[in-house]
Amino acid sequence: MTALITSKKLTIHRPGTSEPVLHDIDFSxxxxxxxxxxxxxxxxxxxxxxALLGHMPLVSGMISRRKELRIGYVPQQVQLDRTIPMTVRRFLSLPHWVGAETIADALARTGVxxxxxxxLTELSGGQFQRVLLARALLHDPQLLVLDEPTQGLDQPGMVGFYRLIEDVRNQTGAAVLMVSHDLLVVMRSSDRVICLNGHICCEGTPQDVGNAPEYRALFGAEARGTLALYRHHHDHDHDHDHGPQHDCAEHG
Structure with missing residues (x-):
């Protein structure tokens, strides 16, 4: 299947400097x-x-995206002016009007x-993250991009959110690209893990990465037990038209 996004030898610098933040990244x-x-x-x-979304300039390398690729994005942080009243409905209708039925369907799909x-100011952290996810789903994305979406949630909230992501992928067939610092839950939800430290240190299945010396050297004691808690055995194919077909077992 044709990749949704591909990068070759991607190198970018920290803004305003000549210091590389990433170099020679091959990704798809x-x-x-x-x-x-x-x-x-x-x-x-x-x-x-x-960089993959086109929001950072490249020093070298290239990025290609599928033509007319629809992307839903959940940013790491959303700054809200708490002095301005805004309902969930209004938030989901910005910047363009969205029908009530579409909004209701997106909220139901994300469990809220x-x-x-x-x-918005009355929502719990977990509810707000699910509203952000609903917003990202409004236009039927082929790719969901989530930048540390569980930041600020407790561990049960994290696990619940990752289960929701799996459900959304299964229902819609959308690919998911996710940044996470939550090592104890990230492995459960992933088909593939990429470990970065300025370059790609290691990548592969969760089990491959969890056993890689580069991964253990970066995270030390924090990495121990990750796979024991959330090991996800994969035996499925991803069908672009009908979504992934699963026969998976989880062990905890």
């Missing part, structure tokens, strides 16, 4: 795949996302049906 994501990018702080995870009239 295929329809229906869940790819998670991990790495220590400052390793270039969010920079990779911004009926929140249309609620003020």
């Amino acid at each position: 994501i295929s329809p229906g795949e869940i790819v998670t990018v991990v790495g220590p702080n400052g390793s270039g995870k969010s920079s990779l996302i911004r 049906a009926g929140l249309e009239a609620r003020q």
Whole structure:
């Protein structure tokens, strides 16, 4: 299957400097795949996302995207002016009008049906993340991009959100590209993991990456037990037209 986004020898610098933040990145994501990018702080995870979305200039290399690729994006942080009242319905209708039925369907799909009239400032952290995900789903994306979407959630909230991502992928067939610092839950949801530290240290299945010496050297004791908690055995194909077909077992 043709990749949705591909990069070859991608190199980018930190803004306003000649210091490379990432170099020689070869990357691709295929329809229906869940790819998670991990790495220590400052390793270039969010920079990779911004570059792939066209929001950072390239020093060298190239990026290609499928023609008319529809992308839904959940950013790492959303700054809200709490002095301005705004309902969930209004938030999901910006900057372009969206029909009530479409909004209701997106909220139901992300597990927060009926929140249309609620003020954004009244939502819990978990509810707000699901509203952001609903917003990203409004226009039937082929690729969902999530930059540390569980930041600020407790561990049960993280696990619930990652399960939701899997459900969305299964229902829609959309690929998912996700940046995460939550090592204890990230492995459960991923078809492929990429470990960054300015370059790609290692990549592969969750089990391959979890056993890689480069991964263990970066995360040390934090990496121990990750796979034991959330190991995801894969025995499925990703069908672009009908979504992924699963026969998966999880062990905890």
